[in-house]
Amino acid sequence: MKKIGLLGIAYNVPDKVLTNSDLEKMVDTTDEWITKRTGIKRRHIISDPKIATSDVILPAAERAIERSKIDKEDIDAVLIGTVTPDYFFPSTAAMVQKKLGIKQAMIMDFEAACSGFLYGLDIARGLILSGNYKNILVVAADLLTKITNWDDRNTCVLFGDGAGAAVVGKREDAHELIDVLSSGDGKLGDLLILHGGGTVNPMTKEMLDKKLQYLSMDKGAEVFKWAILEMTRISNKILEKNDYTSDDVDWLVPHQANIRIMEGVAKRLNIPIEKVVITIQDFGNTSASSVPIALSKYYEDGKIKEGQLLLLTAFGGGFTWGSALIRW
Ligand SMILES: CC(C)(COP(=O)(O)OP(=O)(O)OC[C@H]1O[C@@H](n2cnc3c(N)ncnc32)[C@H](O)[C@@H]1OP(=O)(O)O)[C@@H](O)C(=O)NCCC(=O)NCCS
The missing domain is CATH 3.40.47.10 (Thiolase/Chalcone synthase)
Incomplete structure (x- = not known):
């Protein structure tokens, strides 16, 4: 089929x-x-x-x-x-x-x-x-x-x-995409933002003098907390919706922002750390590419096997977040 x-x-x-x-x-x-x-x-x-x-x-x-x-x-x-x-x-x-x-x-x-x-x-x-x-x-x-x-x-x-x-x-x-969920909430968007260059602060010398062309992160600890909360919540939602439990998951593939965030999500989902795809040590936080890099690296290394159930989840600026279930 x-x-x-x-x-x-x-x-x-x-x-x-x-x-x-x-x-x-x-x-x-x-x-x-x-x-x-x-x-x-x-x-x-x-x-x-x-x-x-x-x-x-x-x-x-x-x-x-x-x-x-x-x-x-x-x-x-x-x-x-x-x-x-x-x-x-x-x-x-x-x-x-x-x-x-x-x-x-x-x-x-x-x-x-x-x-x-x-x-x-x-x-x-x-x-x-x-x-x-x-x-x-x-x-x-x-x-x-x-x-x-x-x-x-x-x-x-x-x-x-x-x-x-x-x-x-x-x-x-x-590799069947069983389900995918996306969500977001703009109310805390200011915590992770690039202020300059857009229509609010167009590219001017003054904008550059203020260094607004660079990404800024306010309250890293706050971003940290929301990342754990929303990745856990949307992961539970997709599992429940598709009649799975975290016991069924062979690999959790989380956004690679911070090892402590990944540990926090895995712990709350009751997924042992051995089942978490971790590549952050070698790549850092590569933003949008972090989940597909983690997934394809483990696939290339032969760690992800046919038939396994993968739970992907990510969180980022906006704030945005999502989850997906893939049968490899
Ligand atoms: C950024 C992050 C690593 C900081 O870790 P933290 O445990 O929250 O640390 P804090 O922000 O409380 O800072 C602790 C101290 O370390 C200092 N510090 C920050 N960066 C530092 C660095 N690179 N080297 C040394 N010290 C540093 C801070 O100034 C602070 O010092 P103070 O206590 O004297 O003020 C963590 O909050 C994080 O990962 N947040 C999420 C970031 C993220 O995911 N962003 C992208 C979203 S996709």
Whole structure:
């Protein structure tokens, strides 16, 4: 029977590695603090400011298409979740479609910060159910280091760059997307925000002098608390809705923002830490790409096996959050 699901998945990160020791030379921090408070040891970052988000996406997208064993001509939509697009417009999806040489397709960016991959799966599933689309390239990618203030130790130690891509389609051998839920609430959006460059604070010299072009995080501990609460809540909701319990879950694939957030979610869901996909030590928080990077890394390492039940969950700026159940 044909199922809607993932046909292929892949990730890509830039080659340059920035370690905690490197950061010790840049801001007032220590490897010990970063490791203990976040679980991060190193992160991949772009080595050349000319590299754009679409450049990092390209190898991931090509590999995902190859693994899905479809012709790129059969892709009829490219959806990209990113808060660091190549340009305001045209969309990064337009750049990727052009660079991949895909025929005409629906090309669209959307913004859901770290929940980008889950939102993308949700939109893709809806489009396929409409009957008008067959194979959708869902990309979640961010180069947060482009909007990082390297003098701000509260944020610059947290982030890395990366891209994840998956082809969602309807086929007998798809990794079935059993269900996906997306949610959000703008009332605490100010806690994680990039103030400058948009219509509220357009790009002016004054805006740049105030350093508003950089991501800012107010009250990290508050973001931490909400991340645990909402990821737990929406994970329980999707399990219940589909008549599963957390005992049925083989792998929890959470957004990789902080090891302590992941431990908090796993504990509240009653999922042992051995069943949690953890890649934060090597990549940091890669925003939208964090969930697909974690998923495809464990898949490439042979840890995720056919038939296993995966529970994906993410939380990010907006605030946004989501969950998905996949039968691999
Ligand atoms: C940011 C985060 C790691 C901070 O950890 P925390 O345990 O909450 O730490 P606090 O914010 O309470 O700060 C503790 C102290 O460490 C200091 N500190 C912050 N960054 C530091 C760094 N890089 N190195 C050393 N000290 C640091 C703070 O200044 C503070 O010092 P003070 O007590 O003298 O004021 C954590 O709150 C977090 O992960 N939040 C969620 C972030 C997130 O997920 N963001 C993206 C959403 S997708």
